[in-house]
Amino acid sequence: MVQVIRTRHQGVPDIIHIRPKELRKVTFASSIGTVFEWYDFFLYATLAPFFAFLFFPPGNETAALLAAFATYAAGFIVRPFGAILFGRFGDTVGRKYVFLVTILLMGGATFAVGLLPTFEQVGWLAPALLVTLRITQGLALGGEYGGAATYVAEHTVSEHRGYVTSLIQTTASGGFLLSLIVILLCRLAISEEDFAQWGWRIPFLLSLVLLILSIYIRLSLSESPLFQYIKSRGQASKRPLFDAFFRYPNNKNALLALLGAAAGQGVIWYTGQFYALFFLQITMKVDYLIAYGIMISALLISVPLFLFFGWLSDRIGRKQVILAGCLLAAMTYFPLFQMLAQAVNPDLVAFQERTEVTLRANPDNCQLHVFVGPWSNFTDCDQARDFLTDRGVSFNIVNVGPEAAQTITVAGGEPIPIENWQRGTNGEAVLSALREAGFPERADPRDINLPLAVFIIVVMIGYVAMVYAPIAALLVEMFPTQIRYTSVSLPYHIGNGWFGGMLPLISTAAVAATGNIYYGLWYPIIIAVMSIVIGGLFLRDTRGRELTETS
Template sequence: MANIVQSAKNGAQSLKKVIFASSAGTMIEWYDFYIFGSLGTIVAPKFYASDTELGSIIAWLATFAVGFIVRPFGAIFFGRIGDVVGRKFTFMLTMAIMGLATFTVGILPTKEVLGDFAGIILITLRILQGLALGGEYGGAATYIAEHTPHGRRGFFTSFIQTTATLGMLMSLGVILATRLIVGDDAMNEYGWRIPFIISIFLVGISLWIRLSLRESPMFQKLKDTKTVSKNPLKESFANPYNLKWVALALFGATMGQGVVWYTGQFYALYYLQNIFKVTLLDSNMIMAGAIIVATPLFVFWGWLSDRIGRKKIMMAGMLLAVLTYYPIYGAMAAFAPVDTGQPFLFDYVSYQPVILSFLIFLQILYVTMVYGPIAAFLVELFPTKIRYTSMSLPYHIGNGVFGGLVPIIGLQMIQATGNNYAGLWWPMLIAGVCFVVGSTLLKETNRVDIDDDTASFGAQDKAKAEA
């Protein structure tokens, strides 16, 4: 531990570089991942044939969801590489894969040229994106955490937590700028390709920045002492003591965090555009305003979690989501451009974009509470030699499966029931279950010293059993 503290004292610029390089790269990966979803209403008909507009969107969302579903497989595959070869090599590899896949989407011919093969190729590229993202987050979060001093881990890792939100904001900004420059007609014809194509330049810059980084000191210590795990998958998931905490991380934290994140920052956008009929330009502006105001709160909650603990902040965010989603979306219906004919608590008033942005801000506030502390929380659960693998899987099942399916399950529920609020049932159910499990079974982690592998809860369980 002393070497990390000394590094923080004598090389503050080095720590800043670690955080900047890791966060910038991860933000670009999220940008790549989310331009796909943000352009759904424009691009869906170009790759999928359907009798209805909603049917095309659901087909597009299914392709979008594939990228989430495969993320756990990317977590396993790249997590193993990260625990055997190293953190730096792995998150550079994932970035290269993401960048190439995103660029290829930008130049991919549509169904008018390739027929059904266009959709098949698109799904393949989406799978590659999902696999890459499955390996990126765990590497970046672990890399930053293994550089930071004890007692400030929540604060420093919270910067990596802003990247998903900033990546989405960046995607919205590039889409808006492209639309303003080329115009609506050109945007629908070819302009949608531009945000995908320019990602290759962003990825190139990020790879250049990351090349100058060194391996994390904790992993380097394992390499120097020849104690790197030979089989991190076996040690992570065949070891009952470690597997217990992998399961608790999923059912007590990440699945609830996942549905809250995707409801507040992605599903809300689909509600604005498809249920409440807000124009593409206005909906993106509404989201962007809320995101800009809320983003600093990721760092605030990370900082606060160093002082009062991670668990209570994350659980509070989940509980607030369960209790207030229905009233929030009822209020959104009251201030939408059109009267949906389905009021909840509030009668229809008139179109008020500023109020809509505030209601989105409330949802993103919950996101910052559940997401800001979670990187530090996951890092602190597991020992260094299997940390990348062990933390990546529950994170990406929680986010990729439970969270990533929020839009597709929600829209299918709306279509099946005719109830505009049915789309909220899935995130409310999952967040509620996670709140109960997390509140009763999770332990606080903010005092764990990650430089001491015996301090992880899996190691403690094993030591108690052997004693």
């Protein structure tokens, strides 16, 4: 089945070539299982606004949403530890067996989420159990991607490696797309009340079917021929962690891969897809059916872009395509999101432009809440900021002394006190003032420019394709076969898990703290610029490099 078509380095195969039919099988089997794992992982992300109310105490919508995002981020924070754990086994035991373990963990944890009790039923035990399952998912996903990318790359010749591995890169968007479609069908099939009470469990329980199918597919795979070769020669690394991160130049390459490519790629991935979806639903108040429709349409249109930019990286280089995507995103995120706001809720944009909303508060009483839990204490200022942020209202913050009155003023009207904030009194007074000033509480479907909204999301997913399609080929080509699984996994999952996965949490907290609905975009822009500088100066392109046993 496996035919060596060129060798060097004392007979170790540089290029492993298999028949096209077998290559398609390897790529399909790796990709389909990875799609299902991403589906499992992103179900939570898509339903984060629901989890905010199901698993956290009521009374503060932004705080609950931040808590839901923090739980979402927990799965990302542990991904590098999963990369270390499963990467070691992948480099010592084999790629195929780790595939089976990671998908069992991911599928089992996702199925269990569908069985969890809510905060109303068991109190703080509910979010504790949810965090535990999210951590299990994160560990499993930490071992998944590096294995899939390494496994496919080790079956592929260098001339087409960017294109072939870009098929693996479509799986993340494919899993996101599948999660959106399943959730949408569930929400259309039952009432909103039933979905909020019990229908949200259905997509998680359905993952059991996908788990069984994925295991069946992966059992048909053989071990990577390159890994089989070095293991048969007794050349597999006995200390992959040490060799990857404490031996030069592998440790230098891992750091450059993280800061010069993976970090920028991670924030652009989550901005162009998840943050865009949250912006539509939470900030712009677009009905979920329309928001899902926009995202699904854009994702379907964008699939060929991943293959195109993977192919392009085979022609002009991996580094060039990735850094160009980072640069375009950093230059255009602010105008793109402003255009998106105008396209989906022009009444809210017009309201923001003509209406000044001012929060006068003592800065000592205004806290930045990122990780929310039983330890959190929300002041009157926090409650007022939450009320405005939850409605997508931009506002100015004026600091006053401890003796001055803390108030909200809408369009120069009568100041509304925020002391002893109660939603039924202070909040209703603020909402009444906003309505009198022409505030639109929901986006009017008749005013939504759907073609423009879809086009803007396609552009942002195009940036995702630029940075994401070549990243697998770049990473696998940077490291030798003995430590490739470990070396690829850790920088990728720190870049995506820590830099990218923290994006919804950090950006949402930044918006609430500043009163500017676009302020959260500074986070992905700063990280993207960092990757442009470091990658541009120090990262070497890997196009054409063979997958050898030595660095």
